[in-house]
Amino acid sequence: MTFEVMRPKYVGARVQRKEDPRLLSGSGRYAADVQPTRALHVAILRSDYAHALIRSINLDLARAMPGVIDVIDGEALASELKPLYATSRMPGYKPTALWPLARDRVRYVGEPVVAVVATDRYLAEDARAAIQIEYAALPAVTDANLSLTAQSDFLHPEHGSNLLVSRNFSRGNIEQAISEAFRVVSGQYRFTRTTPVAIEPRAYTAEWDRRLARLTLHSATQAPGIIRDALAEVLELNGPSIRVLAADVGGGFGGKVSLYPEEVIVCFLAQKLTRSVKYVSDRQEDLISTTQAFDQTVKAEMALDSSGRILGIRASILGDAGAYSIYPWTAALEPMQIAGFLPGPYQVPSYEADVQVVATNKTPSGPYRGVGRPGACFILERLIDKAAKEFGIDPLEFRRKNLVQPDQFPYKTGSGIVWDKSGFIECLDLAAEVIDYTTLKDNRDAAKAAGRWFGIGIASYAELTGLGSRMSAAPGMPINTGTESASVEIDATGSVIATFGTASIGQGLETTLAQIVADEIGVRPEDVTIVHGDSAAITHSTGSYASRSTVLAGGAAHKAGKEVREKLLKAAGFLMDCELLELEIEDGVVRQPATNKVLSFKDIGRAVYSEMGRFPLALRQELDLRATSFYDPEFGTTTSATHIATVDIDPETFEVRVLRYVAAEDCGRVINPQIVEGQVQGGVAQGIGVALMEEVIHDPQGQIFTASLVDYLVPSAAEVPSIEAVHLEAFAAGTIGGYRGMGEGGTIGAPAAVANAIADALSHLNIDITELPATPERLFRLVTTANQEKA
Amino acid sequence: MLNRRTITLNVNGEAHELEVEPRHLLADALREGLGLTGTHIGCEHGVCGACTILLDGESIRSCLLLAVQAEGHEITTVEGLGDSNHLNFLQQKFREHHALQCGFCTPGMLMTATELLNQRTSLTERDIRDALSGNLCRCTGYDHIIAAISEAIAETSGAGP
Amino acid sequence: MKPPPFEYFRASNPEEAVAALGAHGGNAKLIAGGQSLMPMLNFRLLEPELLIDISKIASLKRIEKGSSGRWVIGAGVRHRDILVSEVLGNSYPILRAAMTHVAHVAIRNRGTIGGSLAHGDPAAEWPMLALLLDAEIEVLGRSGQRMIEAKDFFLGALHTSLSEDEIILAIHLPPAPVAWGFFETARRAGDFALAGAGVLLETQNGKISEARIALLGLGETPIRVYDAEAKLEGENLNSTNRAAAMEAAKAACQPMTDLHASAEFRVHLAGIMTGRSLDAAWGQAIC
Structure with missing residues (x-):
């Protein structure tokens, strides 16, 4: 056929x-738009401690407040339902018990502790303010390194440490590659914590059907099926008793693909009260309780021979999972993906990566558009640019030389991923052609000679999309969605x-x-x-x-x-x-x-x-x-791309403006060019946010500072440049229809391309960009230090 | 404590009576009280722009206005533009240019753009980007939105883009 | 994130508002545009017993020429009204430029001058403009009407010399130099500035006869850099006195470290913004 x-x-x-x-x-019809008759509204009291034991909870005053129907805490729930664990076949992985409301102990600021049900949201919030909780603070750990070496006050004492995942990938002989290398470039990179920020905050309306005694959960979720199956498990319901509906969802980007406590809570309450129950998270709650992303520190080194060919890469990856290993993706997802994709689209004969993931007193982290690959791409592409500079080879040529060549497909990477035939070099060439790379370099040199801090950044990457049954979306995850x-x-x-x-x-x-x-x-x-x-x-x-x-x-x-x-x-x-x-x-x-x-x-x-x-x-x-x-596409297929960005940095205010952005992508056969273009542009805009402004910030005690959109900055129309997305179909994909997935790519390439452009703009100061976002403050410090060293 | 009062809101050319508490946000009154769920709530602190509506023809945040304060004003929400079978000129431009993905920020974008369009002056791309900087979109990267609005303005202001 | 319960009273004139304020002894808040107050209510940072709505008081919306060449702008005049006011644009062109930095269109459509002054955010534009323009703020309380000079009005971050029972009626702007410079730098368009500076220059025979420099976002209150102003008078703007003015601005400011910038970086920016604003104002003054 x-x-x-x-x-x-x-x-x-x-x-x-x-x-x-x-x-x-x-x-x-978004989940918050559903207005069942006589629906009740939930407000959640969240922990304002990062780590504490719950000494006592007094709900009496709250229960007596106007309009209040019910108030429940973790103990009340624990007697009625069982916790969920995000399991994995991965050896040595330690799951954490996921209760919808905290029991005994809170582990991050924002963790749900009590749910108040009232006749409207205003009254529910009034009653929430009347809840009295006595906590006994515990030392909080917010630094992954400190978490790794901690000897006591573990988040999950039953594990005897904060280490949730420890894995090693190895292929070829990296020791030999490094010892015999002509040059080794290296760096320690920090990919700070971000959060997805869909414009629609999470919302869940559990509609109770009195006639059939059944639940319909209208959920702002990306995965109604996964959520239905999990809820059936937790609430011990058969399939027809619970339906999960996601009619219109206001953006997800990974932030709406895990099971959330509030989904369990509204369903539990609707069943208990035989009324429809609605919970709509506000922005503050969304910023502190929706799964966050990234937060890794990676030490990486790249060995090269005398001609500038990559001999091998070695990396050690420390991931900060936050407080829990989330369902169903587990705490391993992001850091393992970094290890998986760090060799990128290049020929890397020897590879070794060491992955450790620790629990900290921060919001649980989960998938975010690109999952691991934005970080992997940032680290790899910084090393590539550093190597190109060492060898005095143009970064575009350096990539062309080291990319997997058209006759090398299928190519098995150091981490075991197999690239099927995709336009690695073709994307590089197309991006260069569209942006007129040769002229652009002349313009850059002229601008720099005139004192402008102008730079060009390139990023190439490949990703596996449309994963089939032979590949798991998360390492060792028992749910197979192939x-x-x-x-x-x-x-x-x-x-x-x-x-x-x-x-x-x-x-x-x-x-x-x-x-x-x-x-x-x-x-x-x-x-x-x-x-x-x-x-x-x-x-x-x-x-x-x-x-x-x-x-x-x-x-x-x-x-x-x-x-x-x-x-x-x-x-x-x-x-x-x-x-x-x-x-x-x-x-x-x-x-x-x-x-x-x-x-x-x-x-x-x-x-x-x-x-x-x-x-x-x-x-x-x-x-x-x-x-x-x-x-079932079995393995999945390879989508590849090259992004090229130009930036201008104000040498006095350190504001970075992205001037041009070209993304050339091989996403296979295009079904709807306008939609594909929109996906790329949106992904790139998010990646620019990661590169320049987005960062979740905690203090050492685990208090979160970025709990409003005044402090967690996402790019507006004024900060995002026009993004030129161009497509090519270099080789027919092996999938039915010839499609390759492309929803995440923009976010993968942009942090690296912008970081490389910034480093290029600052090349006269020999500044390495090792940490994102490259805020004016960070650049001010880097430039001040560089100038002091020069002097 | 429940000091409720009855107010009249003029929304999309119709007068509606509803009972509110003084503290009720206009956004909630529109959504919960009148069932006009096209106005979306994205942040409740005036940053994201999803709840933007027109008050006497001027764009404002309905999360930063009390319902009781809106009495005596003409309110226009996205439902006051064209309906799904009869999209208005601007809505059509958004559709033609694929200026929306998840659609959650879209009503706010449309209301901000409606005010711009009504000013009937030609604007540069930079002007439009600045004017839209109070409406966050997380899906589109903004290009298609700018294109839709630029074209709508160019075709109605009598001046080129 | 919903506001706590409160009573609501719509005042039809300033006297009613003052009476209501007085009757609640600090537990009442005025609301006009509400663009600063409403987020605080939504976050439940404030829990007033009573909200007094002054947004419909017509007398607060005047823009008129007063005695001795002063302009009187009612407290209820919105940022948007300033942007489109030709008369103010002619007399105080810096106002229009500064207004484009006030948040976003929808906020400017509601937010008022009085609200911004009473809120007293040192990173906002109006407190700095009031100080720069040597404005006087006309207030009404139970003990009557009084004028407060801008330099005496801002006491600290979100702290002004308004009494609990006082309402701002208007801001009075005396004639001021027309040549202006205004720069601020923010993380994104419309965000509160990391640092900003406004400059007004008057020249006679090609020399600076009057200079004013004010800073925003660089301390607990807006800051006038009087030292630098005096030193510029009688001179052309040149690289030496420009550098001295930048240094004076840096010395005058006392910024805080927050998420978006360190105090050290803000001090650096104070100089940069001052220098750029001086250049712009000088460019206008001599052309």
């Missing part, structure tokens, strides 16, 4: 999005409906999946109804994360769509009394060109379902107009 649509009409076209009319008119299904049907009215296990958090999946189904069947995308984001719509629902949805669901859509088309033709052939090969389908009409006879889908639907007498018995037994297909 081949899955190339012969003449794709919609795949590849700039089809306007199906979701836009509702979202543009304020008719979307398959996705599509159920496509034509109903009795002739309408095409396609149902998926994915969810949409803004990527326009309703449109791209409709484009695929439309081409396969022969209708217009606007005539295809896409159902997803609903655990009850399909046997196994999953969600959208890890740049998987288009590859997996798109592949399944091709298969199911093709099958339905064949069934449709069979029915039409019989009704029109002709050979199937004589028939064409276009825009929902089956036509026999020779006779100009036509049958609409509506006609065929009516015949198949309501006028079955028109078909012979044998055909009646088997004829339906639906198909369910699964797709």
